[in-house]
Amino acid sequence: MKFTRKANANWKGTGMEGKGTISTQSNTLDNAQLSFKTRFEQGVGTNPEELVAAAHSGCFTMQLSFLLSEKGYTPGNLDTEAQVTFEDGSITNIALILKGEVEGITEAEFKEIAQKAKEICPISKLLNTNITLDASLV
Known part of the structure; x- marks a missing residue:
């Protein structure tokens, strides 16, 4: 495609x-x-870092949904916040904070699949920065 x-x-x-x-x-x-x-500062409107955060959280969450489905799981809810850190003219870090509801999966398997999603998500592969992931089931 x-x-x-x-x-x-x-x-x-x-x-x-x-x-x-x-x-x-x-x-x-x-x-x-x-x-x-x-x-x-603060104001009405958007900015490049916010748009990167939106793109990354959306791409990662959709990728995770595909991977969970491949393993036979149906996500009840996946909620990802992406925190983009801008420092001295560069994006130095993106923290993905994931909360998931997936019936029948163990915490360990959920984290393993989430880690793979982080690595193969097209936006993750695009970005040249440190990307961390904090995944948990709720």
């Missing part, structure tokens, strides 16, 4: 005073605000 997805960014002005927007092909983001404040 091969496909291409796209998103667009537009920026006007300087890095500090300027403003921009981000839009996605699906229109889920449609001219979402992007600015210095939304990236480095």
Whole structure:
């Protein structure tokens, strides 16, 4: 399977005073605000690190669902938070925090399958940073 997805960014002005927007092909983001404040402070809008966190948590969770299904398990609920750390101009760490409800699986097998999902998720493979995983059944 091969496909291409796209998103667009537009920026006007300087890095500090300027403003921009981000839009996605699906229109889920449609001219979402992007600015210095939304990236480095607090403000209404989004930022690249938040978008990476969304992409990584979504990709990892979907990959885990596929792997659990291959092993004969049906996930009741998988909830993943991705915490992206930006430090000195680089993304230095992404922490994946997973809480799962999967009937009939042991904690050890769940963690093993989650670790594999972390390693083979396309977004994990894309990123050149330290990625940690804290997985637990609830």
